Amino acid sequence: MLSTSRIRMIRSLEQKKYRLELGCFVAQGDKIARELLGSNLNILQVYALESWIESNRDIFWGLKAEIIQVSASQLERISYLKSPNQALAVVELPQYQTDEVDLKQNLTLFLDGIQDPGNLGTIIRTADWFGVRNIYCSKTTADLYNPKVIQSTMGSFIRVKVHYTEPGDFFPALDKNIRVYGALLEGENITAVSPQLPAILVIGNESQGISQELQAWINHRVRIEPSHAGSGPESLNAAVAAGILMAWFRKI
Amino acid sequence: MLSTSRIRMIRSLEQKKYRLELGCFVAQGDKIARELLGSNLNILQVYALESWIESNRDIFWGLKAEIIQVSASQLERISYLKSPNQALAVVELPQYQTDEVDLKQNLTLFLDGIQDPGNLGTIIRTADWFGVRNIYCSKTTADLYNPKVIQSTMGSFIRVKVHYTEPGDFFPALDKNIRVYGALLEGENITAVSPQLPAILVIGNESQGISQELQAWINHRVRIEPSHAGSGPESLNAAVAAGILMAWFRKI
Numbered sequence: 001m002l003s004t005s006r007i008r009m010i011r012s013l014e015q016k017k018y019r020l021e022l023g024c025f026v027a028q029g030d031k032i033a034r035e036l037l038g039s040n041l042n043i044l045q046v047y048a049l050e051s052w053i054e055s056n057r058d059i060f061w062g063l064k065a066e067i068i069q070v071s072a073s074q075l076e077r078i079s080y081l082k083s084p085n086q087a088l089a090v091v092e093l094p095q096y097q098t099d100e101v102d103l104k105q106n107l108t109l110f111l112d113g114i115q116d117p118g119n120l121g122t123i124i125r126t127a128d129w130f131g132v133r134n135i136y137c138s139k140t141t142a143d144l145y146n147p148k149v150i151q152s153t154m155g156s157f158i159r160v161k162v163h164y165t166e167p168g169d170f171f172p173a174l175d176k177n178i179r180v181y182g183a184l185l186e187g188e189n190i191t192a193v194s195p196q197l198p199a200i201l202v203i204g205n206e207s208q209g210i211s212q213e214l215q216a217w218i219n220h221r222v223r224i225e226p227s228h229a230g231s232g233p234e235s236l237n238a239a240v241a242a243g244i245l246m247a248w249f250r251k252i
Numbered sequence: 253m254l255s256t257s258r259i260r261m262i263r264s265l266e267q268k269k270y271r272l273e274l275g276c277f278v279a280q281g282d283k284i285a286r287e288l289l290g291s292n293l294n295i296l297q298v299y300a301l302e303s304w305i306e307s308n309r310d311i312f313w314g315l316k317a318e319i320i321q322v323s324a325s326q327l328e329r330i331s332y333l334k335s336p337n338q339a340l341a342v343v344e345l346p347q348y349q350t351d352e353v354d355l356k357q358n359l360t361l362f363l364d365g366i367q368d369p370g371n372l373g374t375i376i377r378t379a380d381w382f383g384v385r386n387i388y389c390s391k392t393t394a395d396l397y398n399p400k401v402i403q404s405t406m407g408s409f410i411r412v413k414v415h416y417t418e419p420g421d422f423f424p425a426l427d428k429n430i431r432v433y434g435a436l437l438e439g440e441n442i443t444a445v446s447p448q449l450p451a452i453l454v455i456g457n458e459s460q461g462i463s464q465e466l467q468a469w470i471n472h473r474v475r476i477e478p479s480h481a482g483s484g485p486e487s488l489n490a491a492v493a494a495g496i497l498m499a500w501f502r503k504i
Contacts, residue, residue: 191502227381236378236495244499
């Protein structure tokens with residue numbers, strides 16, 4: 001059964017205000033729903049078509065999540081997508097602790113003012129590809145739990161922990177051995193630098209760059225050198241720049 | 253003066269059918285309009301606010317383009333953007349010849365089925381950053397002259413020549429010295445390969461990869477190795493993959 005108040009509740013999760021109030025968010029699609037049910041995240045409900053429930057019975061065993069069968073037209077009413085895809089999960093907002101062990105060993109991202117939902121989703125997906133396990137975001141960065149971002153991560157939000165914090169809280173507490181890299185105009189050409197771990201890679205806003213406050217924390221300034229002679233674009237897309245820099249850390 | 257039929261003509265350019273019929277497309281914004289007027293493209297008309305016309309008089313000298321003053325509300329009526337930005341240019345669709353000299357010396361892209369307008373725009377912008385001067389696209393790739401793509405290139409469509417062709421026409425005519433690189437699952441890890449020019453870099457569709465027909469032309473199969481252990485995303489975003497591969501050609 002899908003009451004009107006349930007439908008209203010699910011639809012309200014499109015807005016950050018209600019996500020915070022209710023402590024949950026929505027993720028959609030056959031593959032994402034299956035991955036979620038096998039993850040450490042706390043799944044509250046899955047609304048799904050009968051056929052989906054039938055073919056996934058084997059993964060429900062021992063789960064606390066409520067599985068609610070809905071019709072195609074009901075799924076359409078609660079969906080944020082143009083073509084709703086078999087299942088919709090309501091998931092508890094996770095509370096992640098700072099991952100000290102990972103910070104002291106590996107590559108971690110810090111995103112500063114990435115406002116475009118698609119770019120944020122793509123950065124999380126690329127980080128997942130390159131084995132980055134934690135991303136810290138300033139509060140000027142788009143909200144991961146916005147349904148558009150969740151969908152554009154293609155399920156990577158399940159594997160990569162995304163934390164929201166302020167540079168003023170995050171950087172002063174950082175171990176001194178952790179290098180902080182940031183792409184800045186006056187930086188050194190990355191082809192001339194060999195990146196070292198453990199490291200934080202700071203990715204800034206595409207048009208405004210990295211904020212002044214945050215620049216003060218960067219101790220390794222680098223630059224993706226343009227190859228064009230003279231006129232060319234003013235910047236790279238933030239997700240492309242992040243991808244090139246992560247690939248650079250992986251010694252491409 | 254902005255007649256109703258003019259407004260209708262400009263709005264019709266949102267559709268490919270009318271762009272082909274009328275032989276022109278629209279590009280918007282203060283900076284793009286100024287760059288266009290200084291380019292080799294044939295600008296037919298610029299619709300602009302009085303203030304924009306006043307501050308750009310110096311670049312109009314000797315131009316054939318018709319400069320038409322419009323009010324803010326008129327600009328809004330002909331605009332495709334939520335916040336129209338001072339000027340809108342109507343530009344003749346360019347007809348580019350195959351750039352044989354560039355093909356035989358440099359890096360050229362071939363895009364196969366890049367359907368997302370934002371990804372196409374971002375790839376063109378990244379190509380511009382890395383000095384790629386020509387991009388050939390299969391006809392399954394989104395149309396550059398779609399207003400969304402034009403805007404997302406951030407002006408790079410002015411400097412990078414985008415050609416539409418078929419693999420069956422393009423590859424057989426190619427000089428045998430030109431290497432053809434493509435990212436394929438069974439390819440060699442790019443960290444183990446040193447790319448050589450002249451080269452074509454083939455970028456395929458994100459979910460379907462490079463089409464079978466086109467794979468036959470690839471003689472250097474490479475792969476961006478994932479760093480995650482076990483589960484992770486199935487693929488990188490097409491624009492991110494293209495950026496990493498172009499950076500790799502630039503010896504990052």
